[in-house]
Amino acid sequence: MDALTAWLSSINDWIYGWFLISLLVGAGSYFTIRSRGLQFRHFGRMFGVLKGSRRSADHDGGISAFQAFAVGLAARVGTGNIAGVAVAITTGGAGSIFWMWLVAIIGMATAFIEAVLAQIFKMPWRDGTFRGGPAFYIWRGLKSWKWGAAFAVALLFTYGIAFEMVQANTVAVTVEQYYSVPIWLTALIITAFAAVAIFGGVRSVAKVTEWMAPGMAVLYVAISLLVLAVNYDQIGTVFSTIFASAFGFQQAASGITGGIIAALLNGVKRGLYSNEAGMGSAPNAASTATTIHPVRQGLIQSFGVFVDTVVVCTATAFIILSSGVYQEGQEVESSTLTAASAVNSLGSWVLPIMVALIVVFAFSTIIGNYAYAEVNLDYLTANKTALFVLKIITLGSIFVGALAEIKFVWTFADTSMFFMTAINLVAILLLGKWAFGALKDFEANPEGHFVAKDNPYLPGKLESEIWTEEGVAGASK
Numbered sequence: 001m002d003a004l005t006a007w008l009s010s011i012n013d014w015i016y017g018w019f020l021i022s023l024l025v026g027a028g029s030y031f032t033i034r035s036r037g038l039q040f041r042h043f044g045r046m047f048g049v050l051k052g053s054r055r056s057a058d059h060d061g062g063i064s065a066f067q068a069f070a071v072g073l074a075a076r077v078g079t080g081n082i083a084g085v086a087v088a089i090t091t092g093g094a095g096s097i098f099w100m101w102l103v104a105i106i107g108m109a110t111a112f113i114e115a116v117l118a119q120i121f122k123m124p125w126r127d128g129t130f131r132g133g134p135a136f137y138i139w140r141g142l143k144s145w146k147w148g149a150a151f152a153v154a155l156l157f158t159y160g161i162a163f164e165m166v167q168a169n170t171v172a173v174t175v176e177q178y179y180s181v182p183i184w185l186t187a188l189i190i191t192a193f194a195a196v197a198i199f200g201g202v203r204s205v206a207k208v209t210e211w212m213a214p215g216m217a218v219l220y221v222a223i224s225l226l227v228l229a230v231n232y233d234q235i236g237t238v239f240s241t242i243f244a245s246a247f248g249f250q251q252a253a254s255g256i257t258g259g260i261i262a263a264l265l266n267g268v269k270r271g272l273y274s275n276e277a278g279m280g281s282a283p284n285a286a287s288t289a290t291t292i293h294p295v296r297q298g299l300i301q302s303f304g305v306f307v308d309t310v311v312v313c314t315a316t317a318f319i320i321l322s323s324g325v326y327q328e329g330q331e332v333e334s335s336t337l338t339a340a341s342a343v344n345s346l347g348s349w350v351l352p353i354m355v356a357l358i359v360v361f362a363f364s365t366i367i368g369n370y371a372y373a374e375v376n377l378d379y380l381t382a383n384k385t386a387l388f389v390l391k392i393i394t395l396g397s398i399f400v401g402a403l404a405e406i407k408f409v410w411t412f413a414d415t416s417m418f419f420m421t422a423i424n425l426v427a428i429l430l431l432g433k434w435a436f437g438a439l440k441d442f443e444a445n446p447e448g449h450f451v452a453k454d455n456p457y458l459p460g461k462l463e464s465e466i467w468t469e470e471g472v473a474g475a476s477k
Helices: 002-034 043-051 065-076 083-092 096-120 134-142 145-179 183-198 201-230 232-246 249-254 259-275 282-286 294-323 334-346 348-380 384-403 406-444
Strands: none
Touching: 002 096, 002 406, 043 294, 083 096, 083 294, 083 334, 096 134, 096 232, 096 282, 096 294, 096 406, 134 145, 134 282, 134 348, 134 406, 145 183, 145 334, 145 348, 145 384, 145 406, 183 348, 183 384, 201 232, 201 294, 201 334, 201 348, 232 294, 282 294, 282 348, 294 334, 294 406, 334 348, 348 384
């Protein structure tokens, strides 16, 4: 297992060190420039669109824009925001947080583009909802079912297996560390609860995450604010440490090797894992929403990236860096570092809350990940037996992941998400003109319905049974 982990880690260093970082940052910068900084220009509008998004479900019980946002937020806001940030800091230094911020800010534009494309090319589904995402916009936009299938397979592997293992592993290690609960017992409990939600299907997942994801994010940020209040004198020091470490100054002064490269690599890897911008995952949730305009869902999903990284991941970073538990270059257990830091600042009373948050974060991400996997299996086949097999494989991955070594689990997840990210980034670069056209249409009439036929802003003819003159049936603003 150690040899396999080392081999995968060497592959990850190469693909993240040069290829994926260049593609990810390049695509995000391009989308930011072409959209004239939409994440900055329309940031205020994101709140207004999100506020009214709970009403946007159809009369047949479809998924509202807010529910789609919650599913995406649930998959984004998980243990990557707690354990993942700790892993980034312990392996890349405090400076990795700066690179996470950068990935998130430019990633807001990328998330907008892929969500808009998911809406534009989505299809009505037999259960009264919609289906879409990278597999569908590659198929319908680029006329390539095979490359859509390649993406779908990569996502099934990543979200149905690898990422489920990461979430379960973090929960099992944390609960064992603080409450001496055997890992095998935690694995059984997580798997059993996940089975209830997973066998309920996509709509069931949406109903659970609608209240779970926003609630847990608010509570977690509240805890971090308490930590900041206690350690208010450390705020300036934390910021200076992050910036100094980001460019290698902190490491050089301390005699630590790696410097800027270690911070950059780990910040990008953990940032991508956390906010998922450009990965092609969140568009699967975005496509299921009933809304009057694709851009509305794009703005909502772009805001999700901001919440995930700039708010929640920053909260974790300040909990760790202001507590005094962690020192640059120190060997610590990353999976429990955040909880230990909160306890050191606030006292033992906060430990049960932190552990509960980790469990809820992980559980919501587990069921959100499954929703992505089901959407992509729907692209490949309508066979009910295949769907049942997916559920069983997902549940098996949850159980096995809880028992595995944490270093292997995270390394395996990094490798698996590369393939789907690369396919998606190439696709949205080729299809970006459709999203830019939809943005121009929205800016011309922010309160209007999106109509595909004879739309002067679109780069070509869009065959759609959804974006008609009548608009989406039952959709509201």
